[in-house]
Amino acid sequence: MKRAKVTSGDVARLADVSQSAVSRSFSEDASVSAVTRAKVLKAARKLGYRPNVIARAMISGRSRLIAVLVAYLDNQFYPIVIEQLSRALQERGFHVLLFITDTGNQDVVVQQMMGYQVEGIVMASASLSSTLARECAQTGIPVVLFNRYAPSSPASSVTSDNIEGGRLVARYLVDGGHKRIAYIAGSEDSSTNRDREAGFYRGLAESSQIVWARAVGNYSFEGAADATRQLCSSKIKPDAIFVANDHMAFSVMDVLRIEMKLHIPNDISIIGYDDVPEADWGGYKLTTVRQPSEAMIDATISILMEQIQQETVSRRAAILPAELIVRQSARLPKNKS
Amino acid sequence: MKRAKVTSGDVARLADVSQSAVSRSFSEDASVSAVTRAKVLKAARKLGYRPNVIARAMISGRSRLIAVLVAYLDNQFYPIVIEQLSRALQERGFHVLLFITDTGNQDVVVQQMMGYQVEGIVMASASLSSTLARECAQTGIPVVLFNRYAPSSPASSVTSDNIEGGRLVARYLVDGGHKRIAYIAGSEDSSTNRDREAGFYRGLAESSQIVWARAVGNYSFEGAADATRQLCSSKIKPDAIFVANDHMAFSVMDVLRIEMKLHIPNDISIIGYDDVPEADWGGYKLTTVRQPSEAMIDATISILMEQIQQETVSRRAAILPAELIVRQSARLPKNKS
DNA sequence: CAAATTCTTGCATACGTATTCAAACTGTGC
DNA sequence: GCACAGTTTGAATACGTATGCAAGAATTTG
Numbered sequence: 001m002k003r004a005k006v007t008s009g010d011v012a013r014l015a016d017v018s019q020s021a022v023s024r025s026f027s028e029d030a031s032v033s034a035v036t037r038a039k040v041l042k043a044a045r046k047l048g049y050r051p052n053v054i055a056r057a058m059i060s061g062r063s064r065l066i067a068v069l070v071a072y073l074d075n076q077f078y079p080i081v082i083e084q085l086s087r088a089l090q091e092r093g094f095h096v097l098l099f100i101t102d103t104g105n106q107d108v109v110v111q112q113m114m115g116y117q118v119e120g121i122v123m124a125s126a127s128l129s130s131t132l133a134r135e136c137a138q139t140g141i142p143v144v145l146f147n148r149y150a151p152s153s154p155a156s157s158v159t160s161d162n163i164e165g166g167r168l169v170a171r172y173l174v175d176g177g178h179k180r181i182a183y184i185a186g187s188e189d190s191s192t193n194r195d196r197e198a199g200f201y202r203g204l205a206e207s208s209q210i211v212w213a214r215a216v217g218n219y220s221f222e223g224a225a226d227a228t229r230q231l232c233s234s235k236i237k238p239d240a241i242f243v244a245n246d247h248m249a250f251s252v253m254d255v256l257r258i259e260m261k262l263h264i265p266n267d268i269s270i271i272g273y274d275d276v277p278e279a280d281w282g283g284y285k286l287t288t289v290r291q292p293s294e295a296m297i298d299a300t301i302s303i304l305m306e307q308i309q310q311e312t313v314s315r316r317a318a319i320l321p322a323e324l325i326v327r328q329s330a331r332l333p334k335n336k337s
Numbered sequence: 338m339k340r341a342k343v344t345s346g347d348v349a350r351l352a353d354v355s356q357s358a359v360s361r362s363f364s365e366d367a368s369v370s371a372v373t374r375a376k377v378l379k380a381a382r383k384l385g386y387r388p389n390v391i392a393r394a395m396i397s398g399r400s401r402l403i404a405v406l407v408a409y410l411d412n413q414f415y416p417i418v419i420e421q422l423s424r425a426l427q428e429r430g431f432h433v434l435l436f437i438t439d440t441g442n443q444d445v446v447v448q449q450m451m452g453y454q455v456e457g458i459v460m461a462s463a464s465l466s467s468t469l470a471r472e473c474a475q476t477g478i479p480v481v482l483f484n485r486y487a488p489s490s491p492a493s494s495v496t497s498d499n500i501e502g503g504r505l506v507a508r509y510l511v512d513g514g515h516k517r518i519a520y521i522a523g524s525e526d527s528s529t530n531r532d533r534e535a536g537f538y539r540g541l542a543e544s545s546q547i548v549w550a551r552a553v554g555n556y557s558f559e560g561a562a563d564a565t566r567q568l569c570s571s572k573i574k575p576d577a578i579f580v581a582n583d584h585m586a587f588s589v590m591d592v593l594r595i596e597m598k599l600h601i602p603n604d605i606s607i608i609g610y611d612d613v614p615e616a617d618w619g620g621y622k623l624t625t626v627r628q629p630s631e632a633m634i635d636a637t638i639s640i641l642m643e644q645i646q647q648e649t650v651s652r653r654a655a656i657l658p659a660e661l662i663v664r665q666s667a668r669l670p671k672n673k674s
Numbered sequence: 675c676a677a678a679t680t681c682t683t684g685c686a687t688a689c690g691t692a693t694t695c696a697a698a699c700t701g702t703g704c
Numbered sequence: 705g706c707a708c709a710g711t712t713t714g715a716a717t718a719c720g721t722a723t724g725c726a727a728g729a730a731t732t733t734g
Contacts, residue, residue, distance in 0.1 A: 003477075007720055018684045023722055030722095033682060048475070053452040054394045055720035060688050063391060068435075072420065074614060079416035083409065086437045093451070098405075098433040100423045112432070115390040138385070256617030277411060282591030283620025344690055355714045360692055367692095370712060392690035395719050 006047045015043035026051050057117060066304065067118040068200050069099045069109065070319040071126040071319055075219070075247040075275040077291070078125050081146065085122065085296045092305065094119070105129045114139065120304040129192065142307035144300050147291070148191045149317060156307075157308075158299045162195035163324035164200070165289040166242075169271050170203025171204055172324060175333035178269060180212040182238035184227045184252060186219040193219075193244050196273060200242055212238055217248045224248030228255040239268055240330065244274040246279050246288055251286060252331065269330035278316045285328040295320045343384045344578050352380035366500045371445070376475055396453060403641065404455040406436045406446065408463040412556070412584040413613040414628070415462050418483065421634045422459065429642065444468045452478065457641040459483050464527065465490055479644035481637050484628070486654060487529045491605060493644075493653040499532030499610075500539070502659035503628040504580070506608050507540025509624075509661060510577045512670035515606060517549040519575035521564045523556040523582055530556075532579050533610060549575055554585045561585035565592040576605055577667065583616050583625055584611040588667065590621060606667035622665040632657045 001119065008022040015022070017036060024030035030158055032040075043049075057063040066089055073079050086096045097116060101109045106129045113121060114135065121136065126145040129330050133153040136143045148158030163167035183200060186193040204210055215227035224243065228251070231238055237260075243249040249272030256270070258263045272279060275290035299318035307313050326332070345359040345456040352359070354373060361367035362377035369377075380386075403426055410416050411666035423433045434453060440444045443466045451472065458473065461483040470490040473480045479493065509517060510518050520537060523530040541547055552564035553658060561580065565588070568575055574597075580586040586609030593607070595600045601607055612627035637657035644650050663669070 003380075005720090009555075010722080019721080020684060020723080021682090023720095024683090027722080031682060036682075050448050052720055054400060054454050055689090057391045058395055058691095058720075059722045062688080068419075071554060073416040076413065076416075079413075079419075080408040082416075082435070083407075083411075085436055086435050087345055088473045090437065090446075090449075095453070096436050097402075098419070098423050099380040100420055100427065109427075111387050112390075112427075115387045115665055116432070117389060117391050135385075226712075248621070258619045278615065281587060281620070282595045283618070285586070319617075342690090344689080356691080357693080357714060358712090358718095360690095361713090364692080368712060392719090393692070395690075396692045398719080545684055604713080614705095 002044070006049045008051070011044045011047055011049045012041060012221040012328050014047060015039045021052075061097050061117070062095050062118055063117045065097045065116055065118045066094050066120045066122060067097050067113040067116070069101060069106075069113075069121065069123045071100070071102060073100075073101065074221075075125070075245065075272045075274075076278060077245070077247070078291075080276070081293055081297065084293060085300065085312070086299055088301050092301070101126060103127060110135055114141075119204060119280040119308050120144070122300060122304070123155075125150070127263075128155060136313075140311070142304055142313045144303055146189045146296065146300060150191070154313065154315050156303050156314075156318075158191070158296050158303070158318045158322070159195075160289075160291040160296065161319050162192055162322070163199035165198040165273060165324075166199025166201075167203035167206075168289060168322070168324045169242050169273075170200045170329065171207070172326075173269060173271065174207040174209060174335065175206065176269060177334055178211055178238075178240035178330040178331070180238045180240070181209065182215070182231050183211050184224060184231070184241055184243045184248060185214065185216045185261060186248070188216060188218075190219070196242075196244055217244070217251075219245060219248060221251045223249065224251040225255045228252045229259070230258055232256070237262075237268065240271075242271050243267065244273055246274040246276045246286060248272070249286055249288070250284060253286070256276075256327070260268075264329050265331045275325050279325070279327070287327045287330040288325050290323045290325045292320045292322070297333055343364045343386045345386070345388070346667060347384055348377060348380045348386045351384060352596045372380075373619065394462070394534065397462065398454070400454040400456055401431050402434045402455045403454055403457045403459060404433050404434050404436055404450040404453070406438060406450075406458065406463055407424070408437070408439060411436075411558075412462070412582065413615060414484075414582070414584070414611045414630075416656060417613070418461060418565045418630055418634065421630060422637065425638050427632055429638070432641070440464060447472055449485070451478075456645050457481070459641075460485070463549045473650075475586045477532075477648070478665050479641055479650045481631065481640055483637055486536075487528070491652050493651075495630040495633050495638050495640070495655045496529070496532075496657070497626075497633065497659040498656050499529055499659070500536035502610060503533040503536025503538075503659075504540035504543075504625060505659070505661045506579045506610075507537045507546075508544070509663075509667065509670065510606060510608065511544040511546060513577070513606060513668040514671055515577035515668070517575045517577070518546065519550040519552070519568050519578045520548050520562060521578055521580045521585060522551065522553045523569070523585070525553060525555075533581055552575070554581065554588075556582060556585060558584065558588045561588040562592045566596070567626075568662075569597055574605065577608070578605065579608050581610055583611040583623060586623055587615065587621055588668075590623070600618070601666050608667050612653060612662050616662070616664070624664045624667040625662050627660045627662045629657045629659070 012019045022030040025037040028245040121143045217224035217227040272288035279286040349356045361369040362374040458480045474491045554561035554564040556570040609625035616623040
């Protein structure tokens with residue numbers, strides 16, 4: 001089977017108009033009479049013509065492409081974000097060009113993105129390389145850091161209020177009467193971890209407590225398991241653990257229940273962060289902090305659209321409210337009202 | 338900040354060569370002397386030049402874009418596939434253009450894909466519309482149905498051996514001494530469900546059993562919960578359920594354990610299909626059939642690359658072996674060896 | 675009804691690259 | 705020094721569309 005491309009010229013010939021007329025007929029706000037447009041659209045339908053986005057991108061400089069950069073998809077927070085983001089962009093005539101990358105070859109990936117003339121970049125689970133920061137500043141492509149931020153870079157960011165989220169957790173655990181409260185960190189160089197941890201500590205301090213123990217799970221399933229074993233290696237164990245995200249919290253709960261034979265929440269309380277779908281599953285019923293993913297997507301879209309529209313990049317930071325979702329993995333606060 | 342595009346012409350001027358020379362320097366197998374290429378690359382680096390993929394796509398007809406069409410990402414099988422697929426394509430210089438769609442507006446999406454001049458299409462969790470089938474046959478773009486197939490269409494397909502997988506489950510449950518074996522179907526019009534169910538029934542028949550009850554979960558979390566309630570509404574309940582995929586199986590287990598107060602696998606055995614990461618989580622330890630996702634990705638890639646290379650589409654169907662992964666959600670077979 | 679104004683339309687060009695073609699250059703063997 | 709093959713190079717062109725421009729058509733205004 002051979003590729004039979006049909007171009008605007010072909011349509012023009014059939015409709016007996018100029019190629020310009022065809023082009024204009026497919027542009028929303030162009031100067032074409034109703035009858036001409038009708039003729040063109042009819043001919044186009046007959047030939048199965050669709051404007052070539054590539055050619056359009058060439059001349060107009062608008063590729064309608066948004067690069068989404070992601071490191072892993074095994075934390076369920078990100079697939080859901082990608083789905084919602086892609087849906088929202090599609091509605092606006094944009095599309096998602098997906099890049100998976102470890103932090104290592106990020107520079108190469110950046111080059112590739114630029115090659116595709118993307119009109120915007122969303123970095124959803126990778127930290128911002130200095131190269132990218134520079135490049136994006138140079139070229140004027142808007143960049144949104146999703147669920148992370150980098151104060152020194154010109155990139156915009158969208159996050160939940162991680163500080164307040166961490167604080168909510170601290171208060172809840174204190175109110176629950178816990179005395180040996182531990183923390184399992186994500187990646188220590190991530191802004192999410194920094195803020196959640198800072199807010200958590202601040203919340204503890206407000207009740208004159210300090211963190212009883214701390215370990216690092218690096219946002220990975222295995223890392224969290226190791227961190228848990230480390231925290232619970234001695235005889236006297238924590239009576240509550242705040243885990244920096246849900247993905248790790250599941251692993252923590254598994255280790256506690258299976259290896260340590262502990263009962264949750266009677267022996268130990270667990271609180272996570274994100275509120276991914278699995279948190280509501282019967283096997284976990286994880287008390288957690290909900291990130292408002294819809295609001296975060298909306299903010300991302302509006303930042304992108306605005307900056308693409310007015311062809312200028314400026315740094316904006318959206319911080320959206322987080323909310324504690326109470327389920328069954330943490331002891332309820334003592335009646336205190 | 339303004340967009341400062343640097344073109345091959347700019348590089349040519351700086352390197353004091355022709356634009357052609359620049360183009361050739363960035364093409365692997367082109368006629369350029371080593372010294373010229375060196376000059377060009379040096380100038381390019383200095384200016385931060387990268388070939389414009391859009392322009393290249395224009396002239397050469399190769400967009401290096403593969404459309405991936407997906408309906409939902411909440412079944413974790415798909416995010417993982419997308420990650421692996423994207424990685425593999427990136428290594429080969431291709432990139433994933435992501436399309437999220439319900440079956441409704443699929444035709445629109447197809448038009449959009451064509452507009453981007455994609456070189457291949459992977460349909461990963463949506464059924465093939467007749468429009469797409471026709472279009473793809475017309476234009477000669479290779480289409481791979483991932484984890485599904487449509488015998489009448491010209492599209493290639495990659496699946497696991499769903500029939501054999503279903504049979505493995507039947508045999509395992511029979512060997513486990515189960516007497517009231519039920520089935521919870523996915524979407525009844527999906528090829529995966531058809532095959533898994535057919536294989537399952539065949540397996541049962543081989544041991545002179547038939548399915549004891551059946552309900553439909555439509556591959557959704559809530560659908561599976563309802564199906565479970567339906568199957569277990571009367572006093573006499575099934576003693577085993579084969580659920581058409583893992584995603585539903587988790588929901589089934591939740592309902593059985595929480596609402597029905599049943600113990601798995603003592604009271605009832607559950608077997609799923611896919612072997613998503615959550616199947617190995619402590620809260621479920623789901624016995625399931627593993628789909629060889631790496632092998633399926635490999636097959637997809639090789640079908641695409643081959644057909645793109647030789648610029649011809651032909652229908653190929655890869656069926657890869659499935660394997661039963663024994664965990665703890667189903668009673669072990671009685672010692673029979 | 676003529677003049678002024680707004681709408682439509684086609685021509686020509688531009689976008690940034692790959693590629694064909696012929697010319698220029700290189701080196702080889704006689 | 706010459707004919708030859710092989711290699712390297714630049715000029716020109718093509719890809720499919722959008723758009724500035726000017727001319728023509730249609731409409732409004734006085």
